[in-house]
Amino acid sequence: MNRRRGLAIGVLVVALAAAVSLSLALPRREAERAVDGWDPGLLAPVRVIHGDRTVDVELTEHSPVSGRVAYEGPALAEGEDNWKPPHVYRGVDLACVIDAAFGLEGVETVTAVALDGWHKTLPRAALDGTTPAGTAILALSVDEEPSAEWDDAPLLVFLPEDERLSNDDMLSAFGRDWSHYFGDTPSTTGMMVKGVAFLVVNYDGGPLPTLADL
Numbered sequence: 001m002n003r004r005r006g007l008a009i010g011v012l013v014v015a016l017a018a019a020v021s022l023s024l025a026l027p028r029r030e031a032e033r034a035v036d037g038w039d040p041g042l043l044a045p046v047r048v049i050h051g052d053r054t055v056d057v058e059l060t061e062h063s064p065v066s067g068r069v070a071y072e073g074p075a076l077a078e079g080e081d082n083w084k085p086p087h088v089y090r091g092v093d094l095a096c097v098i099d100a101a102f103g104l105e106g107v108e109t110v111t112a113v114a115l116d117g118w119h120k121t122l123p124r125a126a127l128d129g130t131t132p133a134g135t136a137i138l139a140l141s142v143d144e145e146p147s148a149e150w151d152d153a154p155l156l157v158f159l160p161e162d163e164r165l166s167n168d169d170m171l172s173a174f175g176r177d178w179s180h181y182f183g184d185t186p187s188t189t190g191m192m193v194k195g196v197a198f199l200v201v202n203y204d205g206g207p208l209p210t211l212a213d214l
Contacts, residue, residue: 037064039147044140044154048101049209050201055101059092059154062100065137066090067159071192072166074185083164084189089157091139094199095127102201111203112138112156112193115211120156120193121178121203131173134160138196156193165191 044059070086098110110127113119122136129135138154141147158165158173167186170179180190198209 038140042140042147044138044147046097046138046154046196046199047209047214048098048199048201050102053102057097057101059097059138059140062092062096064090064140065093065135065159067135067137068163069134069157069159070164071188072164073189074182074187075167086163087142088144089137089139089155089159090141090144091137091154091157094122094136094138094156095129097138097199098127098201101199106202108202111200111208112196113198113200113208114193114195115197116195117208117210118193119208120180120191121174123174123178126158126173132160132169133158133165133173152194154196156191156196158191 038060042060045056046059048055048057066088068086068088071084073082073084076082094110094112095104098104098107104124104127107127108124109121110124111119111121123131125131126133126136135158137157137159139157140153141150142152142155147153160169165188167179167188170188170191171186174191180187182190197211197214200208
């Protein structure tokens, strides 16, 4: 009887140990799977600038996030919508990139700058995902297209919960000064910065970085 009880206890101990090992291994495996989700050999560096400090962040070292969104272009006529086709984007949460470089404390704005000089400034709330624009990401692929074949990457994209970024959403999220206009008409499509090379924290209005700064 004692022998049977001892065997039962031994089996129970082994089972518990296996369960604990599995529970500890799963988060590690999920994290590895997330980072390994990028195309092999893909490199997507972005330079983050905060005052006189500079840090290069490799986007593919962060877990990918994805979402579907349709952007609203400029109104074609009074009361007429101009929605662009929706796409599924996959990239890295912008807040994670800034946090990896300098942390988020003291961050008031972030300006995404492309090599051609196109840039857009976002308030801190856009990093927190608390505006109608939703989560801001740097997308590395679209509609499951291989990242290495997509010329627009990294692309600044917003992923609102309802999967539709309207002009009203943009104005509410970024204010009139930081929103984009086509002539005098609001248009969310201009908020998409293609080929982001720099992220400037708390941009002071001075010269923006260029290719010569890489």
